[in-house]
């Protein structure tokens with residue numbers, strides 16, 4: 001079930017424009033879900049401005065669902081901004097504390113904490129600081145670093161490292177969205193946080209390894225690679 005918070009005119013190489021949905025309609029879409037079908041997990045991606053953030057936060061506080069995974073999207077892979085800079089305070093005050101898991105990439109973790117992140121120790125410090133700001137658990141993603149694709153999970157007590165070899169491709173559009181959605185889905189299935197992240201990391205790595213060389217910019221990850229391998233028709 002999805003709630004549309006913004007309509008984005010975007011392709012593999014640029015964001016042309018966007019129009020945010022009115023906060024009242026965002027809230028009513030959330031009501032439509034929660035008054036009807038049980039939710040086992042929630043995944044939140046791009047929230048471009050304060051009013052959208054406040055609408056989402058208000059309704060999540062009202063319904064109090066479990067397993068809230070928040071990807072604090074700020075800038076697209078091609079460098080186009082997706083969050084208004086003046087909404088950073090609202091992100092930190094209203095959205096971040098709702099997260100059972102916050103999944104910033106390195107630039108996002110730097111913006112949230114004000115820290116500079118160069119090493120895995122820096123990633124740990126940032127994760128700890130974000131947990132102190134109110135997120136229950138934090139996964140700092142190393143997609144933007146050099147070398148191995150290392151992500152570090154802090155569950156409020158200890159760190160777990162998830163590392164894969166870096167795949168040499170420009171087709172990484174939506175890796176973060178894919179990853180956080182897979183983690184939320186695994187939590188909905190009842191897996192614990194470490195196992196949910198481990199399986200999602202396997203999934204996103206396969207999706208990047210078989211990403212699609214389409215479009216003029218960064219092509220998308222292949223969400224259905226394993227399904228196709230297991231016998232579904234491959235028609236693209």
Ligand SMILES: Nc1ncnc2c1ncn2[C@@H]1O[C@H](COP(=O)(O)OP(=O)(O)OP(=O)(O)O)[C@@H](O)[C@H]1O
Pocket residue numbers: 075076077104105106141142143144149150151164165166167168169172173174175176177178179201204205208
């Ligand atoms: N070239 C790559 N090879 C292997 N793993 C990668 C690569 N690029 C990103 N990843 C992995 O993909 C996942 C998503 O991380 P990333 O830092 O790219 O997120 P993101 O910047 O939020 O993505 P997006 O903004 O495109 O949705 C992480 O597990 C990261 O380690």
Ligand SMILES: Cc1ncc(CO)c(N)n1
Pocket residue numbers: 008010045046073075076077082174176177
């Ligand atoms: C709408 C949207 N959300 C998230 C991302 C992540 O980069 C993107 N490029 N576009």
